[in-house]
Amino acid sequence: MIKVNDLEIPTLDDISFSGNKLLVRIDINSPVDPKTGKLIDDSRIKAYNETIKELVNKGNSLVLISHQGRPGDSDFISLEEHAELLSKYLDMNVEFVEDVMGPYARERIKNMKSGEVILLDNVRFVSEELIEAPPTQHAKSYLVKRLSPLFDGYVNDAFATAHRSQASIVGFPMVLKSTAGRVMEKEVSALAKIFNADEFPKVFVLGGGKVLDSIRIIENLVKRRLADRILTGGLIAELFAVAKGLDLGKENMQILEKKGLISLIPRARKILLSGGPIEIPVDFKVEKEEGKVAEEPSNKVTGVIKDIGSTTVGIYSSFIKDAKVIVMRGPMGVIEDERFREGSKKLLDSALESQGYLIIGGGHMISMLGGSSEINPSKVHVSTGGGALLLFLAGERLPALEALDLSYKEVVKKK
């Protein structure tokens, strides 16, 4: 059993599935090249080998289910390429089923033979999946009602989606015998051990584009006084810069507005006023007319912000080098463009060189590790999680873990 605070979560050692048909929730949501629509990192796809092989070796047949991106975004794509990569890394056939809960998927699941593995299409193609609701409500969703009668059990290995109260995460545990998979088990146990409250300074390097999530994370970190410094990059840095009163120019303000981030300025301001240890870049790397790249001080920005500037890299690196624990999630800039990778790359190098323990998460930052074999596992934890990782470290209760705990009490023990 995994014990987190008052929760008790069964693992594959507590509920042994063999010869069963299982629904396995994984998170293979990966960064996508917006130009080609192809995946640019496969670390999350490789992560589930142990869980899948263990379950297949016990004669189970597996239906893998995952999301990819969010509707409206360029990474909201089908899982066909993911299935090819799963087949390659598992060295077994993972059949892609271009359906989630329709008659074709249900018929294929009914006819599965022992040891077979299939991957359903992007679960967020089903609109219900996008609703954040309690487990009891999701247990009544069409997704759960249509799929659950076809299975003997449910395994949740999607640590990276553990912070979402969505149907494929919290609905199935209410009606099926459920456990955590090996990835979930390892992440939760390792992180609970690594993140020692007595070790400081703790430096968080937070960038990327999921600003609403990051604000929530930062509020938690500040409230619980868990971070000695929070070094901001990406769109989060822009939001805090504006909240501090810096004029980032018309174009950057339009970008923030288009992304619906202006309404978050008061929350960012409140964090700053409450004494949150937020560091804001002193300079940015920007793109100007005709694709010209320049560095500009934060109080004199004229171009479109695409990365942190070199003075900021120097300052942030010195904080990182002195840290005992470094947590990194989300890139400092638009790393899909080679010209704007430098900020993230240099901070990552400083973290790897530092004496501190590095916890790194989020698809984009992990892709910067490039599958490096030189990573010392006693000094670095590469998490499959992004937002889930940060919220777990910030002490928030994760719906996926709560649902597995509840399932054990209500579905397993009462039977």
Ligand SMILES: Nc1ncnc2c1ncn2[C@@H]1O[C@H](COP(=O)(O)OP(=O)(O)OP(=O)(O)O)[C@@H](O)[C@H]1O
């Ligand atoms: N200044 C910026 N302006 C616009 N986009 C930015 C900027 N800086 C970073 N980004 C974008 O942020 C995206 C990555 O952010 P995201 O929050 O998804 O991080 P992540 O590490 O992939 O986390 P997760 O795996 O949890 O989704 C990249 O596509 C990158 O181009």
Ligand SMILES: O=C(O)[C@H](O)COP(=O)(O)O
């Ligand atoms: O990348 C992540 O953080 C997870 O896959 C969850 O994705 P989401 O933020 O779109 O819910």
